Amino acid sequence: MTDVLIYSPDLARAEYSASHPFKPLRAKLFFELLHRFHLIHAENLKIVEPIPIEEELLCLFHDRRYIEILKQAESGEFTMDMLWAELGTGDNPIFKGLFNFVLNVAGGTYQGGRMLLGDDVRVVFNPIGGLHHAGKDHAEGFCHVNDIAIAITDLLNQGKRVCYIDIDAHHGNGVQDAFYSTDNVLTISLHESGETLYPGTGFEKEIGEDDGLGFTVNIPFRAGTDDEVYTFAYDAIVPPIVEKFSPDIVLAQVGGDAHKDDPLANLNLTSHGYRHVVESINRLSPKVLALGGGGYNVFKTAALWTIAWSVFCGLEPVDQYAGLVGGMMFGPESEAGNLNDEPFVLDGPEKEACLEQAKRVVAYLQKKVFPFHGLT
Numbered sequence: 001m002t003d004v005l006i007y008s009p010d011l012a013r014a015e016y017s018a019s020h021p022f023k024p025l026r027a028k029l030f031f032e033l034l035h036r037f038h039l040i041h042a043e044n045l046k047i048v049e050p051i052p053i054e055e056e057l058l059c060l061f062h063d064r065r066y067i068e069i070l071k072q073a074e075s076g077e078f079t080m081d082m083l084w085a086e087l088g089t090g091d092n093p094i095f096k097g098l099f100n101f102v103l104n105v106a107g108g109t110y111q112g113g114r115m116l117l118g119d120d121v122r123v124v125f126n127p128i129g130g131l132h133h134a135g136k137d138h139a140e141g142f143c144h145v146n147d148i149a150i151a152i153t154d155l156l157n158q159g160k161r162v163c164y165i166d167i168d169a170h171h172g173n174g175v176q177d178a179f180y181s182t183d184n185v186l187t188i189s190l191h192e193s194g195e196t197l198y199p200g201t202g203f204e205k206e207i208g209e210d211d212g213l214g215f216t217v218n219i220p221f222r223a224g225t226d227d228e229v230y231t232f233a234y235d236a237i238v239p240p241i242v243e244k245f246s247p248d249i250v251l252a253q254v255g256g257d258a259h260k261d262d263p264l265a266n267l268n269l270t271s272h273g274y275r276h277v278v279e280s281i282n283r284l285s286p287k288v289l290a291l292g293g294g295g296y297n298v299f300k301t302a303a304l305w306t307i308a309w310s311v312f313c314g315l316e317p318v319d320q321y322a323g324l325v326g327g328m329m330f331g332p333e334s335e336a337g338n339l340n341d342e343p344f345v346l347d348g349p350e351k352e353a354c355l356e357q358a359k360r361v362v363a364y365l366q367k368k369v370f371p372f373h374g375l376t
Helices: 025-036 057-062 064-075 080-085 098-115 147-157 172-179 227-245 271-284 298-315 347-369
Strands: 002-006 045-048 121-126 162-166 187-193 216-221 248-255 288-291
Touching: 002 098, 002 271, 002 298, 045 347, 057 064, 057 098, 057 121, 064 080, 064 098, 064 172, 098 121, 098 147, 098 288, 098 347, 147 162, 147 248, 147 288, 162 227, 172 187, 187 227, 216 227, 216 347, 227 271, 227 347, 248 271, 288 298
Parallel strands: 002 045, 002 121, 121 288, 162 187, 162 248, 187 216, 248 288
Antiparallel strands: none
16 A cells, blocks of 8 residues: 655745744755655655645535634735734744645645545655644634544545544644534544643543544643653553444544653653654554644654654664764754654653643543543
8 A cells, every 4th residue: 555745845934023933945955854854755655735724615514704804814915804803813824835735734645635635645745734723713723724623524525434533732722612512533632731732632631522522632741741651551551442432534633742851831741752653543443544743853753744644654864964964954963863762751740740730631531531532
């Protein structure tokens, strides 16, 4: 079967603004790491450029009025009427080419979902996709469009059973809102608690409503949580529920901002915990649509995505530059040349507090959510 990387050098050159933390450049660094570690040359791997989504397909999730205001933003000129849609703010700036960027990001994710409908593709990775905060009628949290909700809605229309797993440090509130009342989608988000991080949602008691009761799962972590605590909670909750749900396709938002060196979040995940979770997602998934999501240490994020790609494709990274001077392509040597981190273990009262919260969340979900899935 074929594994597909959706990549465009033009998209990787896009820029919200010089000072904005969201950097599509991460995708270029990731692409270079794939070459460096010989992860893009196998016969069954394919690189395709995203096809811009048809404008009407944005309405699979977004309101028409919002689409029209996004179109007006293509010129890069701000007008006051954009503020009602939270456009032109510090988080969601207007820039020249914005609507074209939106069409390509959503197009890549939509395209990836469509590829998985056939029998010849098992994995698709769109590193610039995964914009999980955008709402039906507004931009939010660096996300001008919700490519995830669009793709999931399309897959549901094709009769597929979909599970969404989000390991970005920030709660995937836009996707949760989209499918909070349906049992056709299992939505799982592991993230830093809304008590300490944007968007302030995603507490364990948010478990869905109406037909969707029990089909939204949130695992909020205390700031400081390390690999050991994170993987304990993940292993206790995610595999049993996903196995019972038995999805046709898993959409995995594999954002890198849970990493301990990320400047915009406060978790302590390393490459080891990240790999553990991605390996589990891969085992659980008959087909995977992986999306890059967040990550604001661009070097660490590119390295984590490289790990994810190698796991999903069943490849072992081999550094073609081993023994040479490091960092030539990626900046300071301390930020490049090795995909794996040194082990990190939190200790003392902070570790105890993180573990206590994780145990409480796990116990709650096992009591309140597991019964909806025939688990005890």
